[in-house]
Amino acid sequence: MTPGTAISFDQIVASEDKFQLATYKKMPIAAERGEGVWIYTGDGQKYLDLYGGHAVAGTGHCHPHVVRALQKQAGQLLFYSNLVYSETRARAAEKLVSVAPAQLSKAFFCNSGTEANENAMRMARMFTERENIITFSGGFHGRTADAISATFLGKYREIGKPNVPGHLEVEFGNIDSVNELADESVAAIMLEPIQSMAGVRTVAPEFFRNLRDICDQLGIVLIFDEVQTGIGRTGEWFFAGSPAADGVVPDTVTLAKALGSGVPVGACLVTDSIASKIKENDLGTTFGGGMFAMAAVTATLEAIEQDQMLENVRRVEAYLRERLKEVEQVVSVKGCGFLLGLEFADKAAPIHKGLLDRKIITGTSSDPKVLRLLPPLCLGVNEVDLFVDELRHCF
Numbered sequence: 001m002t003p004g005t006a007i008s009f010d011q012i013v014a015s016e017d018k019f020q021l022a023t024y025k026k027m028p029i030a031a032e033r034g035e036g037v038w039i040y041t042g043d044g045q046k047y048l049d050l051y052g053g054h055a056v057a058g059t060g061h062c063h064p065h066v067v068r069a070l071q072k073q074a075g076q077l078l079f080y081s082n083l084v085y086s087e088t089r090a091r092a093a094e095k096l097v098s099v100a101p102a103q104l105s106k107a108f109f110c111n112s113g114t115e116a117n118e119n120a121m122r123m124a125r126m127f128t129e130r131e132n133i134i135t136f137s138g139g140f141h142g143r144t145a146d147a148i149s150a151t152f153l154g155k156y157r158e159i160g161k162p163n164v165p166g167h168l169e170v171e172f173g174n175i176d177s178v179n180e181l182a183d184e185s186v187a188a189i190m191l192e193p194i195q196s197m198a199g200v201r202t203v204a205p206e207f208f209r210n211l212r213d214i215c216d217q218l219g220i221v222l223i224f225d226e227v228q229t230g231i232g233r234t235g236e237w238f239f240a241g242s243p244a245a246d247g248v249v250p251d252t253v254t255l256a257k258a259l260g261s262g263v264p265v266g267a268c269l270v271t272d273s274i275a276s277k278i279k280e281n282d283l284g285t286t287f288g289g290g291m292f293a294m295a296a297v298t299a300t301l302e303a304i305e306q307d308q309m310l311e312n313v314r315r316v317e318a319y320l321r322e323r324l325k326e327v328e329q330v331v332s333v334k335g336c337g338f339l340l341g342l343e344f345a346d347k348a349a350p351i352h353k354g355l356l357d358r359k360i361i362t363g364t365s366s367d368p369k370v371l372r373l374l375p376p377l378c379l380g381v382n383e384v385d386l387f388v389d390e391l392r393h394c395f
């Protein structure tokens with residue numbers, strides 16, 4: 001390839017396939033540019049993005065406020081570590097804590113969802129001086145050693161062998177199953193409040209209340225993995241503290257994905273009492289809290305606020321649910337906000353492909369009958385109309 005010269009789609013595919021490990025089954029699209037809910041290819045095609053690149057594009061692609069903030073920060077200082085103070089980092093931490101439930105008063109910044117979960121579990125072990133971690137069948141928490149060992153979904157734990165010891169599996173939504181294993185050897189109970197990859201599985205709000213009670217009785221740290229549900233996706237800033245959680249606030253929330261609008265960044269939010277046990281050098285990461293990522297965090301949260309995206313998610317979700325009633329093949333709509341699973345009577349893969357042929361990007365899940373929608377939080381009713389019309393044409 002000659003630098004600076006445009007290459008064809010076929011050349012891009014040939015080059016990626018030759019020089020990159022084949023770890024993902026890719027869609028036959030070469031994304032070149034993005035704007036809001038749209039992705040554009042080099043040859044001028046436009047795709048409606050209802051997947052947001054794995055739920056990352058919360059503010060939409062290239063939100064002007066985020067882009068301006070990143071351009072400014074890039075010209076100022078790309079990075080310095082936590083060895084120095086920084087106004088950009090101070091603003092990001094304050095802003096993030098200000099939108100979180102009041103009990104979650106301190107942030108630790110890292111670079112990804114798996115890293116946020118590793119650190120959340122480590123803090124829980126330090127705080128309780130216990131080792132075991134309870135997680136749920138169907139939950140996904142990442143691919144690094146401890147996080148993959150906490151992941152009781154499909155083949156993942158197998159890939160991560162040998163697993164980190166001390167991980168206990170219980171049934172999602174079954175409080176008796178939790179009660180059987182919860183005791184004073186357990187440091188944390190960690191869960192995805194909505195199990196996204198498993199097929200957008202939800203549980204009743206009382207389940208969170210019961211978990212909170214168990215944790216309070218036994219001195220266990222409750223961790224919500226909000227890597228997907230956080231930063232506005234459910235129509236609230238966080239699942240924690242929301243009506244869907246019966247108002248329950250965990251001791252730790254982990255975040256990544258939409259937090260940086262595409263700039264890699266993760267975070268743990270913890271209570272004062274957990275924070276008080278964490279000392280210098282207990283946790284660390286070179287890149288965590290770097291200025292470029294921190295500028296992305298602040299601008300992301302500001303963009304969501306300025307454009308009233310939380311209200312938009314709630315309004316457009318209601319409209320989408322209403323319109324989906326017209327599609328008889330949709331058996332149920334799972335999830336909430338813009339983390340939705342459309343369940344079909346039959347396999348979802350042909351529908352995923354049919355929509356892609358009609359230039360709409362959606363996601364599959366580990367439930368073969370569930371198609372996932374994780375669109376940018378700025379999705380509007382016109383795009384919902386387009387989606388529903390095209391979906392009907394798939395049958």
Ligand SMILES: Cc1ncc(COP(=O)(O)O)c(C=O)c1O
Nearest residue numbers: 112113114140141142227228256
């Ligand atoms: C709920 C949840 N937790 C953790 C992760 C891991 O995040 P990352 O891929 O940024 O490490 C993911 C990724 O899909 C996720 O969906």
